[in-house]
Amino acid sequence: MLEVRNLYAGYGSVPVIEGVSLEAKPGEILLIGGENGAGKSTLMGAIAGFNKPTGGEVLLEGRPLQGLAPEVIAKSGLRLVLDGHRVFPELSVYDNLRMGVAARRSGDRAGFALSVEEIYAVFPILKEKHRQYARDLSGGQQQMLALGQAFIAQPKVLLCDEPSMGLAQALLPTILAFLRKWAESGTAVVVVEQHLSVTVPYADRALIVERGQVKFTCPASELEARLAASARESAVAK
Known part of the structure; x- marks a missing residue:
């Protein structure tokens, strides 16, 4: 809490x-x-x-x-998704999602593939563009990606x-x-x-x-x- x-x-x-x-x-x-x-x-x-x-x-x-x-707080299990679609512009959509794994509290990478499929089910446009650079996404798509990355991290x-x-x-x-x-x-x-x-x-x-x-x-x-x-x-x- x-x-x-x-x-x-x-x-x-x-x-x-x-x-x-x-x-x-x-x-x-x-x-x-x-x-x-x-x-x-x-x-x-x-x-x-x-x-x-x-x-x-x-x-x-x-x-x-x-x-x-902030990085210590994130590792403790609290994550902030800022306005303005903060993503890694030079990484692909898929690699942006992979960055969320590093923030998992346990460091356990198990379940990553399942989490990605959940993200793609909610935001199918990210699956369609999973190989594209994040910089090439629209603002709304970058916001979806930022939320997806946070979901992968599984914060409390x-x-x-x-x-x-x-x-x-x-x-x-x-x-x-x-x-x-x-x-x-x-x-x-x-x-x-x-x-x-x-x-x-x-x-x-x-x-x-x-x-x-x-x-x-x-x-x-x-x-x-x-x-x-x-x-x-x-x-x-x-």
């Missing part, structure tokens, strides 16, 4: 995340939403070690992760920052269904996404970030009502 307790993080002397707490349990999807600039990506980066927290704790199965290097916790980035919105349900099935195998999945209405049916819980702080958390099924109530409260306050 991932636990984040009273986390603070930013860039240099500029604070962005202030006192954020959350948890993600095995088998569930936690949806994180909020306006652009709310601090969602900063939060993901701080959890995964890409920017050092200035306060608070990040725990994976009770073990502290804050302050560790997956952080997925804006999976719709660079994708035709029609492809988002396919990716979310893939994440739903993945979560049901026992992985804790945290998804940052702008398209809340599309994502909610696949999520278990929702957390809304506003100005670097948690505004509220709720069951995903209640998010629409909570957002509407929050908007009314803000209108009255003005």
Whole structure:
């Protein structure tokens, strides 16, 4: 289980995340939403070690992760799939998937072929283009490849920052269904996404970030009502 307790993080002397707490349990999807600039990506980066927290704790199965290097955190079983389709452009699609094996916690390469076939079943375009360089894929196809590489690594916790980035919105349900099935195998999945209405049916819980702080958390099924109530409260306050 991932636990984040009273986390603070930013860039240099500029604070962005202030006192954020959350948890993600095995088998569930936690949806994180909020306006652009709310601090969602900063939060993901701080959890995964890409920017050092200035306060608070990040725990994976009770073990502290804050302050560790990203590669150490990844080896511990937490993986971040960044927006912008981060893949190895000079490697083939297949070799990109093979890179995920190196991040498996046990270092065990057994099951790689089966995992690849699962990826190809969800994203058949990757099978079709398995010999092509990743640089020659479209942005959406690179995002699929990044998710596939993470799946091969079999992390305990997956952080997925804006999976719709660079994708035709029609492809988002396919990716979310893939994440739903993945979560049901026992992985804790945290998804940052702008398209809340599309994502909610696949999520278990929702957390809304506003100005670097948690505004509220709720069951995903209640998010629409909570957002509407929050908007009314803000209108009255003005």
